[in-house]
Amino acid sequence: MPYARPLLTTLAISCSLPLWAKEPPTKLQVPTLAYDDQQIILVWEKPADHADITDYHVYANGKLLGGSNANNGQVSPAKPYIDRFYQQDTRNFHHRIAIHSYTAQGLAPDTEYRFTVRSVGRDGKESADSPVITQRTTAVPALFDVKQYGAKGDGRALDTVAIQRAIDACTAGCKVLLPAGTYKSGSLYLKSNMTLEIAEGATLLGSERAEDYPRQGYIQYPYSTTVRPASLINALPRDPRKHQAFENIRIVGKGVIDGNGWKRHADVLDERGQALPFYLPSDNTRYLQDGLLAKAQVERAVAEGMNVKDAYGQMRSSLVTLRNVTNVFYGGFTVLNPAYHGIMNLETENVVLANTTHKTYDANNGDGIEFANSRGSMVFNNFFDTGDDCVNFAAGTGADAVRQKPQEDAWIFNNYFRKGHGMVVAGSHTGAWIQNILAEDNVSDGTDTGLRMKSTNFMGGGARNVVFRDSSMRNTVKQAFIFTLDYNDPNAKLDYQKSTIAGQFRDVRVSDVTVENAQLAAIEVKGDSLHGAYHQGLAFERVRFSGPAKVKIDGLQGSRFEAVHFSEAGTGNPWQVGSSEGLVFKDVRPAPEPAHSL
Numbered sequence: 001m002p003y004a005r006p007l008l009t010t011l012a013i014s015c016s017l018p019l020w021a022k023e024p025p026t027k028l029q030v031p032t033l034a035y036d037d038q039q040i041i042l043v044w045e046k047p048a049d050h051a052d053i054t055d056y057h058v059y060a061n062g063k064l065l066g067g068s069n070a071n072n073g074q075v076s077p078a079k080p081y082i083d084r085f086y087q088q089d090t091r092n093f094h095h096r097i098a099i100h101s102y103t104a105q106g107l108a109p110d111t112e113y114r115f116t117v118r119s120v121g122r123d124g125k126e127s128a129d130s131p132v133i134t135q136r137t138t139a140v141p142a143l144f145d146v147k148q149y150g151a152k153g154d155g156r157a158l159d160t161v162a163i164q165r166a167i168d169a170c171t172a173g174c175k176v177l178l179p180a181g182t183y184k185s186g187s188l189y190l191k192s193n194m195t196l197e198i199a200e201g202a203t204l205l206g207s208e209r210a211e212d213y214p215r216q217g218y219i220q221y222p223y224s225t226t227v228r229p230a231s232l233i234n235a236l237p238r239d240p241r242k243h244q245a246f247e248n249i250r251i252v253g254k255g256v257i258d259g260n261g262w263k264r265h266a267d268v269l270d271e272r273g274q275a276l277p278f279y280l281p282s283d284n285t286r287y288l289q290d291g292l293l294a295k296a297q298v299e300r301a302v303a304e305g306m307n308v309k310d311a312y313g314q315m316r317s318s319l320v321t322l323r324n325v326t327n328v329f330y331g332g333f334t335v336l337n338p339a340y341h342g343i344m345n346l347e348t349e350n351v352v353l354a355n356t357t358h359k360t361y362d363a364n365n366g367d368g369i370e371f372a373n374s375r376g377s378m379v380f381n382n383f384f385d386t387g388d389d390c391v392n393f394a395a396g397t398g399a400d401a402v403r404q405k406p407q408e409d410a411w412i413f414n415n416y417f418r419k420g421h422g423m424v425v426a427g428s429h430t431g432a433w434i435q436n437i438l439a440e441d442n443v444s445d446g447t448d449t450g451l452r453m454k455s456t457n458f459m460g461g462g463a464r465n466v467v468f469r470d471s472s473m474r475n476t477v478k479q480a481f482i483f484t485l486d487y488n489d490p491n492a493k494l495d496y497q498k499s500t501i502a503g504q505f506r507d508v509r510v511s512d513v514t515v516e517n518a519q520l521a522a523i524e525v526k527g528d529s530l531h532g533a534y535h536q537g538l539a540f541e542r543v544r545f546s547g548p549a550k551v552k553i554d555g556l557q558g559s560r561f562e563a564v565h566f567s568e569a570g571t572g573n574p575w576q577v578g579s580s581e582g583l584v585f586k587d588v589r590p591a592p593e594p595a596h597s598l
Contacts, residue, residue, distance in 0.1 A: 022119040022127035023047030025056060025100065030135045031378050032350040033250050033329035036195070037109035037138045041331075041354060043101045043380065044117055044130065050098060055120040058102045059129070060113050067120070068099045075103045076381035077357045078416035082443045084272055085416075085472065093546065094472040094514045097441035099414055101380055103355075110139040141175040141195065146183065153181025158207060160186040170194050178202045178255065186212025187230040187317075189238070193248045196233070198255030198333050206232045206260040206317070206339070210296040213317050216240055218346070220372075223400040225495040226314045229297060231321040231344070232259060246325040253333050259319045261294045261339030262363050270418070271445070276385055279337055281362040284312035284491060293317065294339040294364075313491030316340035316365070323347055330369075331355055341367040342386070347405070348374040355381045361419040363387040365491075368420065370394060373405050373432060379412045390420040390447070393437065394429035395461055398496040401431020402460070410437045417444035422452030423473075426463035428487045430455040430503040434463040442471045448478045451510065454487035455503025457528045462504035469509070474516040480549065481510060483535050483556075484526040502533035511541040518549035522566070522574065527555020529579035540564050550574040558582040565589045 025044040034041035042058065056068040065071075073079045079099075086094065107113065114134050119127040147153060149169070150162035163185055166176050172193040180201030186209070190196060198204050207213075210229075217230035218240045227240050233251065237244035262282060267275040282290035287298050294316050301311035318341040322328060326349045334357040335342050342358060345351050353369050360366030366387030371377055372394040384390040395407040417423040424439045444450060451468045455461075473480060483505040515522065522545045527534045538559040546567045551574055559582070566574050566589065575592035577583065585592055 022053060022121045022125065023049055024119055024127040024130040025117050026130065028115065028117055028130045028133045030133065031329070031352040031354070032327050033248065034331070034352055034354065035135060035137060037140045038107055039103055039105045040107060040113060040135050040137065041101065041103050042115055042117070042133070043378070046098055046100055047119060050119070052121050053098065053119045054122050056100060056102070057118045057120055057126060058104070059116045059118070060104060065102070065104055068102050071102050072099045072381065072414070075355050076414065077355065077383040078381055078414065080272060081383060081416040081418070085443050085445055085474065093516055093544070095470060095512055097414070097443060097470060097472065100441070101414060107137050109137055112136045138173070141173055142171055144170050144174055144176045146176065146178055151183055153179070153183050155182035155184060155205065157184065158186070158212070159183045160188065160207070160212060163188055167191065167194070167196070178204060178253075185232065187214055187217075188233050190233065190235045190246070190249055192246045195250040195252060198253035198257060200254035202253065202255035203258055204232070204256070205258045206293055206319070208260050208292040208296060210293070210300040213297070218321060218323060220346070221396050221401070221404070221496070223496055226310070226493060228314055229317050231318040232257070233320045235322040235325050244324065246322070248327045249322065249325055250329045250331070251320070251333070252329070252331045256334045256336055257319055258336040259317070259338035260292050261316070261337050262291055264337070276361070277336065277359050278361060279363040279366075279387065281387070282364045284309055287312060291339070297339065309491065310493050313493055318342065318344050320344065321346065326350060328352065329354075335360060335368075337363055338366050340365050341370055341388075343369040345369070345371045345374050345377070347372070350376040352378045353382060354378070357383045358386055358390070360386045367392055371407055371410065372396075372429070373407055375405070375408050377410045379410070380414045382415045383418070384415065384420055385418040386420040388420065389422050389425040389452070390417050391423065392425040393434045393463075394427070395434050396431035397429050398431055398458065398460060399499045400497055401499070404432040406433040406435055408435045412437070412439040413441045415442045417442065417447050420447045422449040423447050424450070424468065425452040425454070426466065426505070427454040427503065428456065428459065428489060430459050430461040430463060431499065433461045435465050437463075437466045439468045440470045443473075444476075445474045447473070447476060449482055450476060450480045450515070451482075452479075453483045453505045453508070455485055455505075456487055457485050457502040457531060457533055458498035459503040460499030460501045462506065464505070464507045466508045469511045469513065472514050476515060476518050478519065479521040479524045480515045480518045480545070482521070482524045483508070483538070484524065485528050485533060486526050502528055502531065504533065505535045505538075507537040509539045509541070510543055513543045515543070515545045515547075517547040518545050519547065520549060521552050522549040523551045523553070525553040525556045529555040550576060553577045553583075554579045556580040556583065560584045560586070561588055562586040563588075
């Protein structure tokens with residue numbers, strides 16, 4: 001048998017499934033708002049025994065639509081890079097990821113479809129059907145074309161008023177459309193129950209003028225003292241001190257959202273021979289010569305009396321900021337050149353990011369997508385080439401964060417991470433806890449780190465119940481995995497009360513991951529053992545490293561390393577362990593020195 005079950009369970013199913021049969025996938029679902037009048041996106045979880053599964057077949061109303069691998073190549077900007085990654089793996093070193101999503105296209109409006117999915121083994125045989133899921137496409141939405149409201153789309157005229165007029169006129173369930181053209185705009189404000197579509201050939205281009213972004217935009221946390229400017233696209237109350245709830249917002253399309261934040265240094269050719277933008281990597285001493293919108297906004301804040309450091313760290317606009325929104329879908333578009341972060345979700349619930357492209361390297365602080373004190377998120381089939389963290393989770397700062405909701409329940413899969421400070425990042429704002437994160441079946445080549453967990457000894461909270469598995473990494477510049485209390489942001493403003501409790505990372509499992517050509521460190525753990533601040537409950541299982549990187553552990557308790565193997569580790573033992581206790585090593589090659597087996 002390919003998988004082990006208790007005897008009674010095996011007997012119970014033997015009459016319906018042959019003993020050699022593959023298990024069907026589980027938890028087939030349609031992500032939040034991942035459907036319209038023409039398509040429906042499906043995702044599912046792999047069965048427990050998936051080692052021999054090579055594809056998944058999707059059926060609609062009993063008819064085969066196709067396989068997930070081929071379909072993913074049609075819809076996901078990550079898939080060509082993932083394929084190239086494995087083509088270059090001539091040694092067959094890397095773990096092979098599984099694709100577990102499908103976009104059913106060309107569907108009829110306002111029509112119900114019944115979907116099932118079957119696992120496909122190496123022998124080509126299918127499993128039984130998954131449980132059925134039923135989903136209806138929407139009716140054709142009422143269309144509000146921004147050109148009919150006066151937008152020029154010529155890249156010169158400011159179209160803010162015309163686009164906002166279309167949004168304000170939009171009826172429940174409508175679509176506001178930016179057709180082909182370049183629409184220069186300042187801050188736009190979305191409302192509930194609408195879709196904003198940036199069509200293929202269309203660019204929403206942020207104005208480079210500070211005055212086109214309201215100074216009174218939002219505060220990051222309830223206890224923050226700085227009011228930040230509005231972003232290019234917002235779902236926010238016009239008064240940042242007031243509460244306003246939103247629901248059911250979609251931002252979609254094959255077009256571009258360009259923040260116009262920085263000067264473009266040059267284009268570079270990636271590993272596929274494709275041109276990628278390279279923005280000037282600036283800071284708070286060089287923004288005057290490097291910045292566009294970033295320059296204008298920092299200058300405005302300095303003119304208002306703010307010091308340069310705080311102005312640079314607090315007063316640049318992101319591309320998208322949504323707060324207190326239930327049900328969000330981002331799909332298909334390309335993100336370019338934010339003055340600050342890319343997509344920010346604050347205190348949101350049920351957010352999906354699918355099939356998007358993020359080309360923000362090396363724009364300072366140019367994160368891909370961020371979630372703060374939010375619940376329920378899916379991030380899949382995306383390409384990230386960013387100037388900061390790719391997928392980041394935050395949960396508040398310091399002592400007051402204990403009154404906030406945690407950041408929780410996220411699923412990140414089938415993404416390709418090229419440049420970025422980290423593939424998946426927890427922190428540095430950990431005050432209300434970041435918890436229940438599953439990252440699986442992802443590929444990276446060239447990020448600084450893979451799993452990056454960062455906090456300080458005065459931040460409080462931490463991250464817990466995190467799983468990072470079934471993934472492949474190459475050319476990590478710094479650490480493949482880092483858990484640190486030694487993080488410092490030179491642009492951060494200490495506008496909160498410090499916690500007396502250090503951040504902590506606990507109950508983190510890393511399994512079935514390969515890391516090729518790891519550089520600075522394979523695994524780095526930095527607690528604060530001098531002050532009794534330890535990370536704990538880390539488990540590394542079936543993780544393979546190649547390259548010169550070593551393990552550096554300090555301030556860790558009650559953790560396990562099993563089947564962690566190094567090749568080409570150079571001279572000396574790769575394990576450097578100190579100020580830790582309760583560590584268990586099993587089938588670790590090369591093995592730690594006996595004195596370090598604590």
